[in-house]
Amino acid sequence: MQKEKNAPTMADVAREAGVALGTVSRVVNGQQVGEEFRIKVEEAIRKLGYQYNSSGRTLRTGNTNTIAFIIPNTINPYFALLVHHINRALEKRNCKMLLCFSEYDTNREIEYIQMARQNQVDGIIALTYNPNLTIPADVPFVTIDRFFSTSVPCIASDNFGGGWLAAHKLKEFGCANVAFMRVASSLTNEPSKRKDGFVSACVELGMPFEIMALEDGQPFSEIETFLRSHLKEGKFAFEGLFIGTDSLAWEVIRLLRSMNIRVPEDVQVIGFDGIRMFGDQEPIVSTIVQPVQEIAEACVSTVLSKHLSNVPSLICLPVQYAYGGTTKE
Amino acid sequence: MQKEKNAPTMADVAREAGVALGTVSRVVNGQQVGEEFRIKVEEAIRKLGYQYNSSGRTLRTGNTNTIAFIIPNTINPYFALLVHHINRALEKRNCKMLLCFSEYDTNREIEYIQMARQNQVDGIIALTYNPNLTIPADVPFVTIDRFFSTSVPCIASDNFGGGWLAAHKLKEFGCANVAFMRVASSLTNEPSKRKDGFVSACVELGMPFEIMALEDGQPFSEIETFLRSHLKEGKFAFEGLFIGTDSLAWEVIRLLRSMNIRVPEDVQVIGFDGIRMFGDQEPIVSTIVQPVQEIAEACVSTVLSKHLSNVPSLICLPVQYAYGGTTKE
């Protein structure tokens, strides 16, 4: 019924070239074939404009050469950057990417995971915020930033080291007292170690510090009142601020400036992620840069390695500090 | 050989339920089946944890329920936003998205287009910068912002209207003279009408204007010297600037400010696209906002409408001005 375009098949090529079907298959897959046969087949392929049929191949082999990448969205530039590098890493290995937006919604995640069982993808890379997600045992599965169990490889930045580095930088810049700030729910699991590293370093350095947590989904205006509550006579209570994500840092800086607190003159701010506006050289805020490309590479090579049993269950990759105009240079 | 996970098949379900294979198929596809049969089959499906196999279905029907979206990258937030909305629109229709990054590279585009012929996708939505791209006739194909021929539907913003609106806004803000600025190669085809609309309105309004084109791939430093060449005694030559894309506007504003030209006090700047940082309410610059969601909807519904012959060859969607702090409010 919907047979409108009758694309040529291997059988057509075989007929045209006067050879057996299997011979065509071996030519297409680059296996050993006698010279004169190969030429005849290649000619027929060119002549008919033959292209292999993906579903036929997949049905036979069970491989799709496609990996699903589950991510909340692509609005956050850090996620967008991840998507970019995951795709590049997959491409390098002749794989395609099926992009799945969870929108932080568990049902969507579950739905997408079903696809793997429908043999639409060979494996899944996921960045999820749901700690109770049921991860299928029979599908190659890799997570970013979330440790579920030793049987599910997790790729993450060195979050602890990042927090530690941020504290040291703020100390170096001469901050007398500092604070760590985050949206509570956004930094769970591995990323929560950003705080641990920060605290650990502050203690070690003897630098007074405070921990501030914003409630999840706190509207813009409440962050402002929160910040105002730390004002004393027009001056901000802290000389240094380490903020869990660049996105929050961006908002906080805008609010501080609207309150006539100068950044970085009055408060020095360091974010986390390494977001750049249009791929520019300079991050939008001074920040701890996650090694996105390396994370992507690790995800892809891990999810594609069939023998997942031999793979580490947690891979931590080193971070770096980068100046973005919100700290002293 | 790679038969590790033996997922249950329809045949297994049929055996378990004691019915014929075809009956299972009709249950799975929600077709009419006798009540007692349906119950038996559904029980068997639950018991075995059956999931339909995608490649088998595709091989038989010829449909993948997947659309390829070809886009330069996801680093530019406008592209990221497009990806987001295209996905939502596809999802609404039970389709998946195969994301393809061209990186502005024609060879990559061609490679991706091959996929459609390999029956991996049912259609293609593309935002390409290659005017000579060969578009396959036998695959549903829709472009964004690029008009190729009447047989290839093109979805675009009302670029002319956007340019016109920008000029009127700058006039309204009291600019005595204005300029349009763009990177030459980035605004070809439909988007080049941004200039046309702007020019047309300037003439109509009797507002002095100038057109400035940057060479493609012009490094940061050259934009700066370019801007400096329009300085007279520390003052910028224009009171209003309409810039072809938000990304360029962002760069230009940063450069102007570094040259002690105040924005918007000395120069009022309007960009084009409507990029917001983290999905924030306010754009990063005052701008002509493209109706991304509507564009995405139009793309998807067009590419999925099988009878492409009845579809308009050019769809223009209305734009809006939005304040982003780089013009007077």
Add this chain to the structure above:
DNA sequence: TATAATTCATGATACGTTTCATGAATTTTC
């Protein structure tokens, strides 16, 4: 030269699904 070993094209089969023709069982019509 005769036998063994190797190379390599052939033909058949299976992957999991949808759909078509068939015919049995049921319901409707006169």
Add this chain to the structure above:
DNA sequence: GAAAATTCATGAAACGTATCATGAATTATA
């Protein structure tokens, strides 16, 4: 109550590919 019409499960076939067992033709070995 018999014939016609309808409902609906069945079994077979086909979609396009990769691979296995087979056997013919070639080359190497003794």
